[in-house]
Amino acid sequence: MQRVNIVLGGQAGQGVNTVERILIRAFKQSGYHIYATKEYMSRVRGGLNTITISVGSSPIRSYREQIDLLVPFTTGVIDWVAPRLTPQAIILGSDTFLDGTPPTEHVFALDWDEEDEKNFKKELNTLCAGMVTALFDIDQNLVEELVKEAFDDKQASIVEKNLKALHYGWTQGEKLKNDQNCTFTLGTDNSVNDQTLLNGSEAVAVGALSGGCNALSFYPMSPSTAVAVFLSQQAQNFDLVVEQFEDEIAAAGACIGTWYAGGRGMVTTSGGGFALMEELISLSGMSETPFVLHLAQRPGPATGLPTRTAQGDLNLVLHAGHGDFPRTIFAPKDIEEAVQLSARAFAMADKFQTPCFILTDEYFVDTYYNSDQVSLPEMEPLQIIESPEDYQRYQLTDNGISPRALPGHGQGVVIANGNEHDEYGDTTEEITLSAAMPEKRMRKQQQMIDEALQPTLVGTKDYSTLVISWGSTYNTLKDAVESCAIPGLALLHFSQVFPLPKSITDYLNQAQQIIAVEQNFTGQFADLLQRDYACRIEQRILKYDGRALSCEYVSEQLNALVKGGHHE
Structure with a gap:
């Protein structure tokens, strides 16, 4: 076999994400190529969530529906994923959860009694990790360390209970191998150990840091919030300000203010949040203030399917804001490119003094895989000048790009104006300038086309x-x-x-x-x-x-x- 698709199914609140983190790191550190993605309901508790972990002897980058090994740890999972099951699929778990009508005959109930099931009810996720890793002959000591790491912020009694669940699951997995010949044989690759493991949200965040991001503003909205969470965890390491604002409008305004003052700001949001920011997008366009925004798409309209994936916001971003002004829209094709393009977004926004957008989606931000192709681009310095005494912030130029200065950096006054303005930035309705300024702003578009990425x-x-x-x-x-x-x-x-x-x-x-x-x-x-x-x-x-x-x-x-x- 070159690839095994493992699917874990459980309720929100059962630690589905915890077992995912344990397993993907266990597989990677054991020399397996991994790919993991998830689908989950918009519930704090309950519902049905599934995680697909593909394990292989060579790199895996794509999503396949087929299930080779299913481990349900709640009722209803089998019927939920039934279309993905093949006659060869293996299903194992407590007989309490093996309901439904799967198309496979390879269904194995765990050999445990009611007392065991009751004892480990809260630790089913860790028990499943033990079972699965046993089937792949992963070193038990390695998994123990990963479990300790996963629960290092918990009480010692909780850590100990999870280690017992891990060992119990391991014993069950060994019994399945011996009694049912239930095992998976894959080649390993020692180079995997030195590769980088990232998901899409982390890749966007790492790229932003590489681009010099020093201020992230946001208002929480799935699935974009993962970028803010990761950057908040890294804030002290990178002299980074991460601020949750009272609403999306304030978050967008803070990003504009950051760039005006000489910082490099980014906003992370999703479709409904972005809809509230559109007036600020226009302000960036008129004031020619750089602006970087990451938008993780989900199905709309309105609240739609807040934890699902879509590519439905292209038109929203393409036409956001009233009036005409240039913009750049990136949509990274993979995790490696997300690092590069997120950094490039900062360089493009700075160079052309325009909004720049990074479009991802729920599937992308929640997908992991290992890679040796992740490289950090060098940060490009801000393209700013020291303002002369007679500084013209909106000087008419052949390419439409005016020299940008920062307030207090030089002798001149720096004006950023959301009204139409003259070259100094003072509001005007003079007919010649009312035509010259839009023409100046749109002249940037041709140079942006010349620098556009090839497909x-x-x-x-x-x-x-x-x-x-x-x-x-x-x-x-x-x-x-x-x-x-x-x-x-x-x-x-x-x-x-x-x-x-x-x-x-x-x-x-x-x-x-x-x-x-x-x-x-x-x-x-x-x-x-x-x-x-x-x-x-x-x-x-x-x-x-x-x-x-x-x-x-x-x-x-x-x-x-x-x-x-x-x-x-």
């Missing part, structure tokens, strides 16, 4: 069918396209969705058939391409149920749309 082409260069995608869907689509035996098929993936590079025309003109794949109802990026490049994209694979895009789903859809397509 990534996967597959044959002599393609006839082109799959178009953007953001976090890259690895899953890459896997699906490469596994489909469809002649002339290629994937064109965008990590910068606005503005787009000039080369996009050549890519689109070569294709005889274009298929857009997006996680929204209308195909927002496809509509953008049709609007700006006069191409027709009638075939679209659109998923909008809040669940992650899987290799199986994409492969099935592609084979249905492309004539003659079939699997190898």
Whole structure:
């Protein structure tokens, strides 16, 4: 086997996230490549949450629905994930939770009595960690240390109870191996030990720090809050201010104030929070104050599905704010690129004195994997001047970029004005300047197009069918396209969705058939391409149920749309 998909299912409050952290670190430190993602309900307690942990002998980057090993530790899990179970799937756990009608005959109840089950009711997550690690022959001492680390802020009695649960689970796993031949054999890779393990939220945060972020402002909103939590934990190590404000409007205003004063601020939010910030986005555009915002998408409208994933906010970010002003929108394709583009967002915002956005989604921020490709970009210095006495903050220039100074740095007065203004920043309604200033601001757009990131082409260069995608869907689509035996098929993936590079025309003109794949109802990026490049994209694979895009789903859809397509 090259890959095993393990799914753990439980209620919110049962420590599902704790067992995830223990297992992915146990697998990684044992030399396995790992990939982990989750789906969870919007509940503080109860509901059904599942974690998928893919373990392999080679790198894993994509989401597959198939379940090889299911461990439920609450009722209802089997029916919840039934479509993902195959006849070969193995299900194990307490007979109390093995309800439902799975399509597999490989269902094994744990060999324990009611007293044992009662004793370890609160430690089921740790017990499951013991069971699973035993099936993979992971060193028990290693797992013990990880359990101690996971509960190091708890009382000694709680730590001891969890260690007992771990040992009990380990014994159950060993019994399953011996009695049922229930085991998994995968090759290991010693290089994994030295690789970096990050999830998407951590990657965005690390990239922001690499870009010089020294102030994060936010108002909590799932799934973006994970970025704020990580940065708050690192604040003292990086001379970083992390502040939760009273609302989203204040958080956005603080970010503008940070840049005006010479800092490098970022806001992290999700769709509903961003909707409240739009007036401040316009203020950044008019005052030409740099602004960086991370938006983790979730299904809308309104509260929608607050703990699910989507790509439904592209139009929101593309058109946010009243009036016309340039902006840059990044949508990292993977964790490695999230570090690079989050840092680049700070450089672009500073250089062009415009808003810059980092678009991710719930699937991306909650997904882990190990990588040896994570590199930290060098921080670029702020592009500022010492203001002369006759300083013109909004000086008309050929490229639209005016020299930016900071208040108190030099002899001149630094004015940031949300009204239309003259070159000094004083409010004006003079007809010539009322036209010259918008033209100046929009002149930046051409240079931004020249510096736009090129899309990534996967597959044959002599393609006839082109799959178009953007953001976090890259690895899953890459896997699906490469596994489909469809002649002339290629994937064109965008990590910068606005503005787009000039080369996009050549890519689109070569294709005889274009298929857009997006996680929204209308195909927002496809509509953008049709609007700006006069191409027709009638075939679209659109998923909008809040669940992650899987290799199986994409492969099935592609084979249905492309004539003659079939699997190898």
